[in-house]
Amino acid sequence: MKASRWLLLGVLAAAVALFFGLGLHRYLSLATLQQRHAEFAALYAQHPWDVRAGYFLLYLAVASLSLPGAAILTLAGGAVFGFGWGLLLTSFASSLGATLSFWLARWLLRDLVQSRFAVQLQAINAGLQKEGALYLFGLRLIPVVPFFLINLTMGLTALRSWTFYWVSQLGMLVGTAVYVNAGLQLASLQSLSDVASPALLGSLVLLGLFPLLVSAVWKRVEQRRVYAPWRSHKPKTFERNLVVIGAGAGGLVSAYIAAAVRAKVTLVEAYKMGGDCLNYGCVPSKALIRTARVAQQMRKAGDCGLQSNAPVLDFKALMQRINQVVADIAPHDSVERYTALGVDVVQGYATITSPWTVEVALNGGGTRTLTTRSIVVAAGAQPVVPPLPGLADVGYQTSDTLWAHLSTLDSLPKRWVVLGGGPIGCELAQAFARLGAEVTQVEMADRLLLREDDEVSALAQAALQADGVQVLTGHKALRCALQGERKVLVLQPQGPGAAPGSSHGARQELHVEFDLLLCAVGRSARLTGYGLEALGVDTAKTVLTDAHLQTVYPNIYAAGDVAGPYQFTHVAAHQAWYATVNALFGDFKRFKVNYRAIPQATFTDPEMARVGLNEREATDKKVPYEVTRFDIAELDRAIADGTQRGWVKVLTVPGKDRILGVTIVGAQAAELLAEYVLAMQHGLGLNKILGTVHSYPTLAEANKYAAGQWRRAHQPEGLLRWAQRFHAWRRG
Template identity: 75%
Template sequence: MKATRWIVIALLLVVGTLFFTLDLNQYLNLHYLQQRQQDFAALYAEHPWQVRAAYFAMYLLVAALSLPGAVLLTLAGGAIFGFFWGLLLVSFASSMGATVSFWVARWLLRDTVQTRFAIPLKEINAGVERAGALYLLSLRLIPVVPFFLINLGMGLTSINSWTFYWVSQLGMLVGTAAFVNAGIQLGSLRSLSDAASPALLGSLALLGLLPLVVRRIVRHMERLRVLARWRSVRPARFDRNLVVIGAGSGGLVAAYIAAAVKAKVTLVEAKVMGGDCLNYGCVPSKALIRSAKAAHQMRRARDYGLSAAPVVDFKAVMQRVQQVIADIAPHDSVARYTDLGVDVVQGYARITNPWTVEIQRTDGSRQTLSTRSIVIAAGAQPVVPALPGLEEVGYLTSDTLWEHLATLDVLPKRWVVLGGGPIGCELSQAFARLGADVIQVEMAPRLLLREDEEVSAVVQASLEADGVQVLTSHQALRCERLGDAKVLVLSHHGQEVRMPFDQLLCAVGRKARLTGYGLEALGIATDKTIITDDTLQTVYPNIYAAGDVAGPYQFTHVASHQAWYAAVNALFGDFKRFRVNYQAIPQASFTDPEVARVGLNEQEATAQGIAYEVTRYVLDDLDRAIADGEARGFVKVLTVPGKDRILGATIVGAQAAELLAEYVLAMQHGLGLNKILGTVHTYPTMAEANKYAAGQWRRAHQPQRLLQWVERFHAWRRG
């Protein structure tokens, strides 16, 4: 904290100390005011403007310094100046004084508080950004909430000064008028409770609820406005309580929840049940990665005192991948969901109005359903870059890769993988371990750009050790085909680089599926995803979105998480709606070593201006990692400075995604590193790394002074 701030704090403490030391509070009590009322009235009659100015300055000072006595000064305003002048002076002096107090709190404390408590304050900041004026108005209308606390609290938020001032001026006006009016009858008051009777305070408290009631009314009117042009087509009765579009992770969970609460629900899927994750993403890629890892371990057999060499039967590898999909498919099958009470329809769904969904069935027939609510869980699809010559040379995406590989007996020898994100890294490593020559191209200066630099470095080193040629800071310019030869032309520091290949995989990201569902005709706003509020509601109060189509994350587990909120809000939102909780969202890249993270990493904390401490435990010290030949990687935990509260955790190493669960649980339920340290972990396991990381933090925060006294105590005990 800067020296000027310490000086201001010292001055405030001096003023406060003098106020109470000199017992100035004796002049701000009802008895003194009643005794001197005639003297003040005479002085006012003789010097009206001077008295008004002095009173205004005194009131402003008391309000600005949050000193006691504002109620007495308000009563004095009515007693000395009458209602009009009393109300005018008090209203402006109190609002201006409150604003000064607001400024002081902001200048002295906001940056420190926002930095230190950034995570818990995130939701409060979002609420202030969304409706700060409304909340402030409600607080100002309720006089039982100490105004100085409101001034100080609001100073720590992002609400702007002008909004704070005019809302305070307006919000305090009613209460000010009541107390100024009470001051006119000052002589008849026996105590302050006569001026602030329970009935008056209760009435003002009810008045404080008015803005919130008005907000609900405005929200209801907005809903009516949005639905107005569709009023003539609203059904009198509905065929369904809920129609869910898309049977990926989000759609399956939404339909399951609706059926579980006995709602009549239809689930519409155009392609295959289970969506991208089961058929094109998580499941086949992890099956392939497991086979590739087995081949890698066989090559390292001598490290374990064995002798073996892998012979890759790629056709058998792909048969295993397909079998894994087939074994998991019943979990997401039509039969299972039909047994659960879900009406499953295979076909293409289009929303024609807020209550009607038209379905073009895959058998050619059509079906129209009316429904009270709709959940759109259409998922995402691979991004294909606008690269000249790409269509001519041919390419694969994560959606088309698996069907193509299933037709091959041998893995293509030369691969180019475009993209340095999790999908690109995972598949590059898997192909290389299965015997391919892989070139991975990334336009950014490093892989896994959202992770810390040291994480990217570990992953790149591992990929290169497996034979992947990693080309960062290389931009793809075009593809060329000369007979049977295929070439990717890259730009690197202004120079063209030519890379021949047999097969090209585009893994540069995924985008939400937004077309074909009638969103444009309904006026449902979209950007890169469907625009929703924090309850996943679209512009229509009965239409929700979940999963990749809604963002902001593209993870299967987040789609399932959002689906609960979308389904519950869609079915019961007229009574209660729930905001989605993104407090502890885990993510993982299944490279070897794995990378798993929850919460903030260092680059995010720095970018957001959040103060943090780093605790780091390296896995080459862990007994189980040494025994397994996996002694590489680390656990890195970010905490609030001086506290054990976890801001985020990154794990790089074997089973990182499994180990992360302990930190996800801790962050979700507010548990600190001391709780992890105090938990018994099985020996020898990889999970002990979490305990040892917590132990590192504990050792760095030992009470040194206390330990010195304990050392003296033990020396005394030895005699």
């Protein structure tokens, strides 16, 4: 906190202490007001404007400093000035005083509170930005909530000052009028409870709840407006409780949950059960990475006292193994399994024709119309193909088409170009290089893995280059070309240093020959063809949903890649729970999706895993943090395994053990991260991890040692000095 703020805080504290120290609070009592009412009235008769000004300033000071006595002053306003002048003076003095208190809290403490609790306050700030005036108005109408507490609390939020003022002016008017009117009968009052009787307070509480009731009614009106064009299409009865579109991770979990709670559910899938992860993404790529890791271990066997051998790739056998892994997992996601669970599985292409009707063009021919109470859209995502001139001429693959294409080949393509420096591009570039391919990886940005910290990107690039990948960061793909039988990608370096070790100038083109070009520049949500556009659902980049995963139609939900903001299989499954429970039981209770601790991993060697904030994000969001780092090279198990590359980096709230985020780089980083995900999800700090027994020797000890590093950096030095003196005294 700045010195000027400390100074002001000291002045305010001194003023409050002086108020109580001099006993001034005794003058702001009902007894004093009744005893001296005649004096005040006489003084007002002689100097009306001076008394009004003095009263206004006194009220302003009491309200702005949150001193007790505002209720007595309001009574005095009615007793001395009458109802008209009393209401005018007290209304504006109380609102302006509340605003001054609001400003003081904001100037002194808001930055500190918002920075310390940035993650927790995101939802609150978003809610206040959207409906802050409504909530404040409701609170102002309920006198059982201390107004000074409302002033201070609102000052710590992002609510606009003007909004706070005019809502306070309007919202406090009723309560102020009640007290000013009571001041007219000052002599008959025995205590403040005579003014605010339980019946009156109850009425004002109900009045305070009125805006919330209005909000609920307004939402119902909005819903009726949205559904109005479709009223004639609404069935009187429904064949199903839920229709789920898409049988990837999100759709499968939705269907599973619905069947588990005995709802009648239909799952519609146009192509393969299991979606992208099983058939094109996570499963085949991890099977490939396993083989590539074994190949690398054979080359490095000499490090373990064995004879090193150059691996000989049996490409047909490799592809058979990958396909077999997919086949072995496929029964978990199969039509037969889900049918046995009670899910009606329909294979075809779904189109939403009304908010309650889904038409399915069956794979075997014909159509089938389904009526349903609710719909969950979980259609997944598809690879982005860049608009690169000549790309179609030379041919290309994506993560969706790669495996089927490779299965038709007799040998591994020799020269690869991988477009994209994200997780998919890095994983596949390293894996195919380890299997013997000549891989060139192209990224237009100046580093790989843009969402990670610089040191993570640097290690990833070094690891790929060590395995033979030519990494060209800072290179823009211009076009593809066929030069006879040669396939060429034309690149342009974006500036000096774009390609380490390259002599190409900023404008000189670089030609890279390849046998196979893999586009891995990202994935986009599948949004078209499902009828959402015709219904008026916003599908600009994803399906627009609220915190409950509802679209503009409250009975239509989205989950997984189509909903965003993450494109992870585990997030799709996570969202599916919320979408399904809200769809089936939302009339009784709805749940907001919890994104508090979302893990993510890149399965290169070494692995790179993260949850929460990294340093780059914390800096961008202006979240204060401390860094605790433990190098895995110091870990006994890592030394024994020869996997010393990497670290555990924990971001915490300054001076506290509360975890803001964790980045782990090293062997089995994704497995090690789970402990931190659990800790963040349930609010456990580093002290809890330090106090947990970890098996020896394991890689998981790295988590405990990182917690120990934090503890050592926050030792109570003063207490330890006293302990040192105590032990010296005990020694005599």
